[in-house]
Amino acid sequence: MALNLSRSALRRLRGRHYGTLAPVTRTEDMKVLTLGNKIKVVALDNINTSSSIGQVSFYIKAGSRYETPYQQGVTHYLRATALNHAGPFSGFKLTKSIDLAGGNLSVQTTREHTIYTVEGPVYEMADFTKYLGAILTKPKYDTWYRESCEWRVIEDLAKYKVNNDQVAFEELHRAAYRYNLGNSVYCPESMVGSVNSAMLTYFLVDHFRGEDITVVGSGIEQGELEKFVEPLETLDEVYEEIMDLLEDPRGRTSFDYSGSEYAIAVPEREEVDIVDMEDIFKIPHLPAKYYGGELRIKNTSPDATFIFAKQGVSYNNERDLLASGILQMILGTGISMKYGSGGGSHKLSSAVCQATDRKCSATGININYSDSGLFGYAVRGTGYEMRAAVEAANKVFKETLSDIKPHPLVIS
Template identity: 30%
Template sequence: MKGIRGLSHLSTRLYAAQAARKVETTRAGEHLKFQPQDVQVSRLASGLVVTSLENYSPVSKIAVFVKAGSRHETLDNQGVTHVLRLAANLTTKGASAFKICRGIEAVGGKLSASLSRENMMYSVDCLRDDVDTVMEFLINVTTAPEFRPWEVSDLTTRVKYDKAQAGENAHIAVVESLHEAAYKNALSNSLFCPDYMVGNVQSQHLHQFVQNHFTSARMALVGLGVDHTVLKQVGEQFFNIRGGAGASDVQALYRGGEVRLPSTSSLVHSAVVSQSAAAGTAEAVAFSVLQHLLGAGPHIKRGSNATSKLVQGVAKATADPFDVNAFNASYSDSGLFGIYSISQAGSTGDVIKAALAELNAVADGGVTAADLTRAKASLKSHLLMSVETCEGLLEAMGTQALTSAAYQPPEEFAKTIDNVSLTDVANAAKKFVLGKKTMASSGNLVKTPFIDEI
């Protein structure tokens, strides 16, 4: 397939013309009033979902979301998504790595790639008048990668560096180990390349993975500060690359277990979870409310989170410094819920047991209507603040486009939060209490209990 070398027919004048139609001039003719727009979503005949919001920002953000996260790796290509993320700026069939780098820098833009267990995201930021320029590179990177063997080989150093950084970060190490222990497959795959595959992910692995997963039906084209009609035109012409649904998704199987990562650190990071609910379900909303009822972390930098039920309960058990919050992760077919604590090595056992006692109390009905109201308000504010930034809104639009080919604004989701009852929250807590546990710990683990001791 030939690379994309120009988008001159999609002139910036077209963007300006579209915006001009939506502008009203006041009587004085001195101010411009922009008509508010809603998020627009379209599914093309190819299966590609196009969603956009014309917010009239001078800076545009455009992203391609793909159902190609680490959960889609197999035993034969472990670590391929980690390498694929790092390969976002390599030579394509339409532009060299040098041209991509210099071309985006020349207009003050930015190209980035990110990875989650569910999806890959490629995004570009630029001034509105330079959309054509950066869009050319985004199309090349996502539809015409070349993966030259020598360029892929040169990524080994960066893969090793990422692995080293992740290993030194106790929080990342615990969360990765938690997923590895919790699931038999799919969601057990790490976001980072395993040691035995570092340097062994070859060009053919990347080509095969892209061929199987980068299909139109598994992709979403998302834009902020762009006209929906223009974005649809781009999707119809340049993203109709491979038909079909691509490789079939594998159902995640929960198993439970324990991973311990001993080190000389005096701080112990520990997480205790059990299976919760898949994203998008009413039960998942109840778990989110439960998280904010127990304590989801401070919203103020270096805040104490003193009003958290977990913090208040643990404070009665130890005088040592600690930090404890509810842990909640939801995926398309499963989820994890529990507690995450950071404590001094000598008091880890007390912290974990006290936090679990708070969860038991909620399961036994120890929650008041005032507690529930406060938790709902906290969850709503968290939700609204998450889409205040362009990055948060773009991610929300892209994720929803892939899962449901639609967009539910926070105001609509708030209504589902209001429907959560005290019984729903208690049942969610009971599911954790009665469920099979998974535990991951890192640090000086001399006083850290094993999973069968809590």
Template identity: 30%
Template sequence: MAPFRPSTSVWSALLLLRKARKMACSAVRSPVLRNPTVRHYAAAAATQCSSVAVPELQVLSSNKVTVAAVDNNSPIAQVSVIFRAGSRNETYNTQGITHHLRIAAGLSTCRSTTFGITRNIQQLGGNIITTTDRESIAYTLQITRNNLDKALTFLEDVATQQVFKPWELSDQLPRLRYELSMIPETTRVIELLHKAAYRTGLGYSLYSPKRQLGKINTEALQHFVNTWFTGSNCAVVATGVSLSDVSQFASNLKVCSNDNAAEAAKYHGGELRKERSSELTTVAVAVEAAGLNKEKDAVACAVLQRAVGSGPRVKWGSNVSPLHRDVSSAASADQFALSAFNASYSDSGLFGFVLSSVPDVAGSVTKAAAAYLRSPKLSDADIARGKATLKAEILYAADNEPALLENLGQQAILKGRAYQPSALVAEVDKVTASEVKSIAGKLGSGKLSLAAIGDLSTVPYIDELK
């Protein structure tokens, strides 16, 4: 079987706030066909604008599965089976189990062998991808519409018919070790930041601790699946497919009828530091922010992040954000990189910044950025720019098929609703400059969490940040 591919995605609008890094893998490496666009200028005057596909959603009475679809006539059909079972659902003794689950996607099931899944999906010209985050795991099929019916059987097998044969699990350990060795420093510091902020639940990493390698066995994986892969925790979403077809597929899924929910997130705050021999120092600082259960505040946080500065908007361009300008007095611009950070989950969130710098200036840059986080200086023009940037990201995501599917899935599984891009843009327009400044003020008084990796000789401790 071909190697699994890591992927990163961002959910737009209310659910665009989930910026914690995702992990992905594919059972088959096969490029997705794209529909070529041909412009017929002679007929342009007579062409009428087609109606925008409206997302549809329903909850099946038979097994409580939420179904959502956007029938946009795409030549590529995408169907995703999502379970509300991420790393926050783990316990201390089962940390890393969702990472093992992701790696196990595409292994033998009750009805199909690994070779059978791989060979058949390849022959049909499709692709199966598995992604995990802190609150969900998604099994996604991408295939041409004419072959969808044949391929859905294998999607059902991968998502709901796992058997976790011990010898197949042991064969995946080298790939697990490889993934752990390739995690970037910025990802590691984000994982540490969550651990410092929440300790358990949302604090559990997307990646398996090294001490757990070889300890997650068949029984542990099957127990996790039986506990959390239930109808009320499941959503089936699709693009390029009608709602009736998706509902027919979802109604046949064999999922448990248990109704389990993860414990509510509890923010603690604190710091974690990892000393390493490194030419760079990576630091993340954050406070608790609004979760998706507070929609208005969550949108305001998304606007605030882009107003404060989420990095340059042009590749290789300079950063001219208010945060970067304010911190530039502490060090030369070519000695550090800095970006605002925002992650919103179903019932909590984090807002802060992530920076990477040479060790000599890491302390002064961290102090300057933390001071800005405590009292951000924003003009109405900065907030207007933040709103425009967020709206552009929402509309760009609506034109990207994988992003559209991911957003629809997160909306269905976390909110039980399907939002139109135009409705999300309208919600952003409703946010006023005073509301954004009010949220910024509230965040500034929050309890800090800090994570740092690398040469920490100059990095201040959390009690030294004011």
């Protein structure tokens, strides 16, 4: 339906009108503080007079790279069941209480972290953090709770399988790393319905520990955030109580078959020996090792995605990280303008568009993790044009890495 706005009303708007510039926010040096429960807290109080919205995120070293071969898909289930039931709060209570207070709660998993984020009015952050604490420290994975959320896992897999880009991205990691970083963030189809409560609880006990949790706040004072986080009791602090509820010790990364038939205490990270690959329970503690390889996935889609990558750098190497980021900008990061073709704006996209009559696009990729990384390029387009597109992209990639000109370096 067209908007019926009187022309006379528009004529009353005389003179030039400008948007209002947002006030400059307060910026302070961020301080990382370790609390008594070993949780690290860092906050940036950038609240200004016209905004009172804050955000708190719990970053936990519990991504898919920490899954053992017996735990494939556990982190996907954690993401799907996170907002279902926790401690005294039902899933309905969790979501509705935050919604009514003007907040938003979300959960996402990466290969290295499980991230719980809540954002909303700063004056409601005390209650928001209370709900987050219940989700982290008092989750319930009874069969009826878990099964009621499996539809989310199935839906995620259905969307994933029809997305060529996501499939190529996951298979890239499987070819490059085999294990840990090679684990997918999606649950394997063979494990749907097989991830049980014991597997989820064991994974939580192993990885939801104080030293593995970092709380990041934005728009909230450091002291306030510390006050919210200090009372949280992490799972390793109630370890004995949790272990009484567990029956099946299989799947624990810290389980020692040579000892008691019951699971032993979780060891410190530095106490884990780097052993041969036959000890699968210690695989998550091994550093990522780049292997390389080739994988081809066939489907009925007329479109195709091609990714070429070599070993990159970790984000702990700041100097090389900056260099690889600049190099990615020189190669190009795809189309940056809505409805744009990308031609003429970046090296990769220009070469690929010219070689395929704009039927394909390309972008440089730079993926960084704590102990490894991937660097290369990705090409997407119609299948019958992929050969010409890949040849053009590969030529530009080699030329760029062998000879970097001053002009594109300054622009990037």
